Amino acid sequence: MDATQLRAMIGKVKAGRLSRRAFVQRMAGLGLTAPFVNLMLAQEGFAAPASFDYKPTKAGGGGTLRTLWWEGPTLLNPHFAVGTKDQDGSRIFYEPLAGWDPDGNLVPVLAAEVPDAKKGTVSADGKAVTWKLKRGVKWHDGQPFTADDCVFNWQYASDPATAATSIGTYKDIKVEKVDDYTIKVEFPKPTPFWATAFVGAQFGQIIPKHLFEKYKGGNSREAPANLAPVGTGPYMFVDFKPGDLVRGKRNPNYHMPNRPYFDLIEMKGGGEAVSAARAVLQTGEYDFAWNLQVEDEILKRLEQGGHGQILITPTGNIEHIEINQTDPWQTVDGQRSSIKTTHPFLTDPAVKEALNLLVDRASVQQFIYGRTGVATANFVNNPERFRSRDTHYEFNIQKAIAILDRGGWKPGSDGIREKNGVKLKLVFQTSVNGPRQKNQEIVKEACQKAGIAMELKAILASVFFSSDVGNPDTYRKFYSDLQMFTTVMGQPDPQEFMRQFLSNEVAQKENKWQGRNVTRWRNPEYDALFAAAENELDAVKRATLFIKMNDMVVNDVVVIPEIYRPGVSGVANGLNVWISGWDSNFWALQDWYRNA
Amino acid sequence: MFNYLVRRLFIALPSLLGISLILFTVLALAPGDPFSELANDPSIPPAVAAALRHKFGLDDPIYLRYFHWLVAMLHGDWGYSFASRVDVSTLILQRLPTTLYVLGASQILALCVALPVGVYAGVRPYSLGDQIASTLALIGFSIPTFFTGLVLILIFSIWLDWLPFVYRTDISATGFAWYWAYIKEAIMPVAVLGLFQGAVWTRFVRASVLDVVRLDYVTTARAKGLAEHTVVLKHITRNAMIPVVTLVALSMPIVFGGAVVTEQIFRVPGIGSLLISAILNNDTPVIMGVTFIFSCLVIVFNLIADLLYGWLDPRISYR
Numbered sequence: 001m002d003a004t005q006l007r008a009m010i011g012k013v014k015a016g017r018l019s020r021r022a023f024v025q026r027m028a029g030l031g032l033t034a035p036f037v038n039l040m041l042a043q044e045g046f047a048a049p050a051s052f053d054y055k056p057t058k059a060g061g062g063g064t065l066r067t068l069w070w071e072g073p074t075l076l077n078p079h080f081a082v083g084t085k086d087q088d089g090s091r092i093f094y095e096p097l098a099g100w101d102p103d104g105n106l107v108p109v110l111a112a113e114v115p116d117a118k119k120g121t122v123s124a125d126g127k128a129v130t131w132k133l134k135r136g137v138k139w140h141d142g143q144p145f146t147a148d149d150c151v152f153n154w155q156y157a158s159d160p161a162t163a164a165t166s167i168g169t170y171k172d173i174k175v176e177k178v179d180d181y182t183i184k185v186e187f188p189k190p191t192p193f194w195a196t197a198f199v200g201a202q203f204g205q206i207i208p209k210h211l212f213e214k215y216k217g218g219n220s221r222e223a224p225a226n227l228a229p230v231g232t233g234p235y236m237f238v239d240f241k242p243g244d245l246v247r248g249k250r251n252p253n254y255h256m257p258n259r260p261y262f263d264l265i266e267m268k269g270g271g272e273a274v275s276a277a278r279a280v281l282q283t284g285e286y287d288f289a290w291n292l293q294v295e296d297e298i299l300k301r302l303e304q305g306g307h308g309q310i311l312i313t314p315t316g317n318i319e320h321i322e323i324n325q326t327d328p329w330q331t332v333d334g335q336r337s338s339i340k341t342t343h344p345f346l347t348d349p350a351v352k353e354a355l356n357l358l359v360d361r362a363s364v365q366q367f368i369y370g371r372t373g374v375a376t377a378n379f380v381n382n383p384e385r386f387r388s389r390d391t392h393y394e395f396n397i398q399k400a401i402a403i404l405d406r407g408g409w410k411p412g413s414d415g416i417r418e419k420n421g422v423k424l425k426l427v428f429q430t431s432v433n434g435p436r437q438k439n440q441e442i443v444k445e446a447c448q449k450a451g452i453a454m455e456l457k458a459i460l461a462s463v464f465f466s467s468d469v470g471n472p473d474t475y476r477k478f479y480s481d482l483q484m485f486t487t488v489m490g491q492p493d494p495q496e497f498m499r500q501f502l503s504n505e506v507a508q509k510e511n512k513w514q515g516r517n518v519t520r521w522r523n524p525e526y527d528a529l530f531a532a533a534e535n536e537l538d539a540v541k542r543a544t545l546f547i548k549m550n551d552m553v554v555n556d557v558v559v560i561p562e563i564y565r566p567g568v569s570g571v572a573n574g575l576n577v578w579i580s581g582w583d584s585n586f587w588a589l590q591d592w593y594r595n596a
Numbered sequence: 597m598f599n600y601l602v603r604r605l606f607i608a609l610p611s612l613l614g615i616s617l618i619l620f621t622v623l624a625l626a627p628g629d630p631f632s633e634l635a636n637d638p639s640i641p642p643a644v645a646a647a648l649r650h651k652f653g654l655d656d657p658i659y660l661r662y663f664h665w666l667v668a669m670l671h672g673d674w675g676y677s678f679a680s681r682v683d684v685s686t687l688i689l690q691r692l693p694t695t696l697y698v699l700g701a702s703q704i705l706a707l708c709v710a711l712p713v714g715v716y717a718g719v720r721p722y723s724l725g726d727q728i729a730s731t732l733a734l735i736g737f738s739i740p741t742f743f744t745g746l747v748l749i750l751i752f753s754i755w756l757d758w759l760p761f762v763y764r765t766d767i768s769a770t771g772f773a774w775y776w777a778y779i780k781e782a783i784m785p786v787a788v789l790g791l792f793q794g795a796v797w798t799r800f801v802r803a804s805v806l807d808v809v810r811l812d813y814v815t816t817a818r819a820k821g822l823a824e825h826t827v828v829l830k831h832i833t834r835n836a837m838i839p840v841v842t843l844v845a846l847s848m849p850i851v852f853g854g855a856v857v858t859e860q861i862f863r864v865p866g867i868g869s870l871l872i873s874a875i876l877n878n879d880t881p882v883i884m885g886v887t888f889i890f891s892c893l894v895i896v897f898n899l900i901a902d903l904l905y906g907w908l909d910p911r912i913s914y915r
Contacts, residue, residue, distance in 0.1 A: 068762070071873070074680035082679065083633045163651045165634055168641040202639070221681045239766060241690050242680040243873050244865035247766055266766060270863040270873070275749075275761070283753055285760055305754075462876075463627040467635040467645065471627050488637065496639040514635075514642035 052578040062262035067288040070276045072243040072269015078205035079164040087201040091586040093231035096204030100582035104383030104492030126190035133181040137255045147177040152209035161217040169203040193493040201584030234260035234590035261593035280570035289570035296370025313567035315581030316489025321560040335509040350407025352557035354400040358446040373563035380550045381564040388547045417451040429457040430484040431464040476513040492582040521558040615891045624658045628878040630678040675881035684885040695866035705790030714801025736795025745861040763864040785862045804836040845901040849893035
């Protein structure tokens with residue numbers, strides 16, 4: 001198919017003679033992925049797709065929707081949310097201006113339309129964004145939703161006394177009311193990724209001014225609406241018991257037609273992931289279960305119960321091995337892994353290259369993660385527009401041995417390779433977690449065959465992931481040679497995510513190990529690329545910059561990406577859900593329905 | 597008697613203070629951080645978690661934090677949860693009805709099993725009935741509750757599909773159906789807890805009855821020609837109950853702790869599961885509140901047991 005034919009087809013879609021879906025399917029037949037086709041359509045002047053097919057023709061009548069979170073939400077004020085469970089719980093009642101679809105595109109919720117540079121609602125200098133709000137939206141208590149509410153959310157969250165967890169998103173911006181249904185968000189500097197404030201479940205959910213006005217600042221904890229939310233969402237508040245249960249009933253005045261389908265919603269918390277999977281897949285007691293980080297083998301067995309199936313959603317979460325660039329065994333100024341030291345052999349290209357060849361990603365995927373992990377060579381895997389095509393991975397012990405030999409690392413009398421008196425002995429740490437210990441064994445075995453000795457260490461997750469300054473075993477301190485864990489990319493944009501390789505983000509004693517750069521890798525070229533990306537307003541050029549950064553850290557073996565871990569949920573047969581890895585599980589709750 | 601009570605209560609105060617001090621220190625020294633999830637999210641600046649720690653007073657020295665907690669506690673303020681920003685007392689009160697319902701029912705079940713079986717086995721020692729009862733009791737308290745819980749789920753929820761294994765507090769049915777749903781979902785947790793406790797007590801009741809059954813006054817009662825049931829109920833059981841009552845009273849606080857596992861398996865939103873999630877979140881005020889209640893229960897039930905001694909056995913006097 002050549003360009004003219006393609007244009008003709010796009011013309012048909014435009015004229016409505018060919019459905020969007022049929023077009024995407026035909027393109028898929030040519031090997032083009034859905035996000036790419038959507039991008040193509042977007043360039044031809046199409047808005048982001050609403051690719052979910054909502055069938056019910058009237059609101060209500062769906063009965064109760066029972067959902068199970070093995071960690072229950074502990075609070076329902078989105079500005080206090082500590083984890084996804086809290087964001088999900090409040091997202092039943094509150095809504096942002098726009099949400100993220102599974103491909104990482106914006107979909108308007110409380111906004112009338114998504115801001116767009118072509119329409120002039122994103123300023124040319126990248127310093128201001130104008131949001132047009134949907135008219136006629138009412139809070140659950142009947143008050144109108146207006147620009148004042150948005151402005152208030154900015155004031156509320158940016159006040160340090162409020163102690164909002166969303167303060168990072170709101171403290172540096174300015175929000176101005178243009179008219180009752182228009183707001184202008186101003187940034188202190190050009191901001192290519194402007195969709196943070198008022199967007200998505202993490203920082204974007206909007207609370208009503210008329211109920212929280214008196215509780216901005218030091219007394220924020222006392223607001224009655226903290227425990228009994230009044231939002232604009234598809235369901236109205238019924239009942240909340242922290243850590244146990246959230247209940248809602250259908251909002252009869254919801255602002256989207258024929259929605260929602262269910263009359264009641266219940267979000268039960270507690271227990272653990274395996275029994276949550278069981279309650280949906282095997283016994284059918286529940287309709288939906290969140291975050292089933294369970295070994296695929298168990299999931300498959302539970303699925304044979306016949307009541308439901310698992311649903312895989314792309315995310316940016318990556319299980320990876322970090323290579324310490326500094327010496328973890330030498331103490332300088334009261335800290336190990338100090339940037340004044342260099343690792344005795346992990347900065348040697350031969351060793352790094354060999355290690356990269358000794359990680360058997362395919363086996364890790366096949367034998368440990370199954371459908372719930374995808375072997376990858378990239379650190380940034382999603383959204384697809386940021387995924388590098390120039391990297392590849394390989395598992396090859398012979399090649400690793402050859403590289404080590406060439407690098408001058410010769411086997412000693414004990415079989416361990418050494419050079420100038422330095423032995424290739426490594427300590428490899430991770431958190432206590434079944435799959436991770438198996439993964440460690442796979443790596444250790446391959447390394448042993450190549451003459452690299454490896455000591456495995458497993459640290460309790462509550463210690464490993466804590467920010468406790470006094471504990472030597474946290475991943476931030478990285479007092480070992482290698483370490484493995486999953487890092488999450490919550491937003492469909494790698495900017496915040498890629499901060500973890502910046503020279504000025506190095507975690508060290510001076511910043512109480514709060515810095516993001518745990519490998520302590522420093523590279524001025526990378527820093528320059530990042531600075532350029534931060535200010536690059538051209539989306540394509542910016543994506544190219546991030547891909548280049550990804551390739552740098554991968555090719556320099558600062559990290560060894562192993563598996564990217566998609567979201568896994570359990571869904572009852574007949575239930576139609578629309579889940580996005582870039583937003584709350586409930587980002588499109590209004591669209592959920594059950595087959596009649 | 598009254599003097600004794602007052603004296604005991606006064607002794608209890610320093611014990612409680614000591615317990616709270618140890619608890620607080622251990623918690624403060626334990627690893628973990630209520631905001632680690634925030635701190636590990638690359639899209640949230642590290643300063644946010646640091647500011648929250650500061651605001652919630654987590655950066656203060658331990659002795660200062662303990663002092664603040666103690667002063668507030670003496671004013672009746674239990675503090676508020678870091679995770680939900682709700683008052684600790686509210687959280688505990690919310691969980692209390694479910695805890696009392698499930699635990700109460702399981703204790704009644706345990707007594708209903710232990711008393712008749714234990715007395716029967718003790719009156720006819722080494723009979724076939726006693727052998728069976730003793731063996732079952734041995735098995736019953738040897739198997740941990742998390743295991744019996746899983747076995748019951750496997751049989752009654754997965755194979756037979758009779759009972760739900762997720763406990764819900766929001767049953768929307770009305771009338772008879774509502775009661776039935778509440779009973780149905782409690783059957784498995786109550787059975788797990790009750791049968792375990794019942795097995796422990798059965799052995800104790802049996803031993804206690806066995807001690808009494810050989811005494812002279814029992815022989816006398818029989819010689820008087822009293823009916824067997826009168827001998828068993830009035831002469832044997834009543835006297836054998838003295839140590840049993842003490843045991844039941846003393847095991848009450850332990851039961852609260854032992855229910856933690858069962859509550860987790862069946863997702864019963866009781867005080868035990870509140871404690872577990874608070875520990876996982878490093879939610880110090882909630883952990884302090886719940887464990888403090890537990891230690892109060894231990895002290896109170898010890899006192900009750902001591903007082904019951906005197907009431908049941910007039911030979912014991914308080915000075």
